[in-house]
Amino acid sequence: MDEPRTDDPASVERASIVPVVRIQAETFDAAAEAAALVRGRTDVGAVVTFTGLCRDEDGRLAALELEHYPGMAQAEIARVAGEAARRFPLQGLVAVHRYGVIRPGEEIVLVVAASPHRRAAFEAADFMMDWLKTRAPFWKREHPLGEPDAGGWVAAKAEDDRAADRWVR
């Protein structure tokens, strides 16, 4: 990831936001995170909020268990968020990723991006999710309903790698 050029005003401005990154077992409040990005300011034009939830896989799944690499999870998501803040003209960026046992219907991950422009807000949230999927050190194990110890590790999807590759430049 390139450092921003300090003699480029746009680049300096982009680098000036401090993304909020949290790795936690607890659930989160997406609305409160989005509200915090906008509160007290009148220059935000667009807020995109992505929430990823645990699906029951047609009733098959009792829960997902997310293992993670604590220090690196925080550091890597912060790196991805910093890259998003350099690529897109953002006014605020939040990423929250949960770990531990998560049941169907519960939230796993949150990304909120605020920008003067809708395109930047959409692309930043999209970029964050693609990179989180392929770079953040989390691993999902499935606990099938009725046989909680029989589940296996979720395999990584080639489509996630392809999605992340869209942003390579």
Next chain:
Amino acid sequence: MDEPRTDDPASVERASIVPVVRIQAETFDAAAEAAALVRGRTDVGAVVTFTGLCRDEDGRLAALELEHYPGMAQAEIARVAGEAARRFPLQGLVAVHRYGVIRPGEEIVLVVAASPHRRAAFEAADFMMDWLKTRAPFWKREHPLGEPDAGGWVAAKAEDDRAADRWVR
């Protein structure tokens, strides 16, 4: 917009959601709209929420005034939402557009899309916003700070037409 073929199971399923479309003067609660799409179900994997806000344009703007064509605004956004529901595998879709006087920092428009898959949720919200911008019968007038009657109508942007053209197929 083509009718879904009733002999195509995927198409039937996609057409089966009923988008929520509201045109109103009042503010809205983005979090409540998103929560309503997910409540009581465990098959949603991704929720994307887009909120468009009134910017102060570097302190220049006192307010935006949004004129609209009431019957057509509702009908046209419902058509766009129906098209989104046919193009993308959605489990829920909400579009709310305000009219009247809206001040900097206030919300103008909301789109929420729920899907099993993050790509569909992102694309549906993005598609809705591009089409709303270019097809929904709303017109913005600016009220500059200090001279509330001096403002003019906001000009349509060529970039919005180009954004909408991305979806032509």
Next chain:
Amino acid sequence: MAVRILYFAWVRERIGKTEEVVEPPAGVTTIADLVDWLKARGEEYAYAFENEIVIRAAMDQIHVQRDAVITGAREIAFFPPMTGG
């Protein structure tokens, strides 16, 4: 044939009314014909439609092109490019 015409935003301001019911003569069959006919009604209409190409039209609340046939329409609207969202 009587038809209700609505105007919005600066088209409305230039014409000076939000709506009216008109009875165009038989030769007026398309949106383009209707615009020509309206422009001949007075300078406020000529002013509103001076740059015709930018004006959008809807017939019974559906976007239409300039060659749309207006026969049977109950409500026709003219307005500038939209700036919602």
Next chain:
Amino acid sequence: MAVRILYFAWVRERIGKTEEVVEPPAGVTTIADLVDWLKARGEEYAYAFENEIVIRAAMDQIHVQRDAVITGAREIAFFPPMTGG
């Protein structure tokens, strides 16, 4: 040189430990060398790394490729492709 090694997900399960401190000999200079050396330590390691190409590595909490030089590293981690988000 002592280095702390961490294992995650099914790499951890196959090896049967979450972490350990090892002292690889001087010839072990890259991630690939380290994997070769670990595989020779026992069948649990050979099993964990049997399809080496899919295993990812991080050095001091930064993703690295197989040719990364491990000299000076305090913490090296091995894990399957990530499935977060």
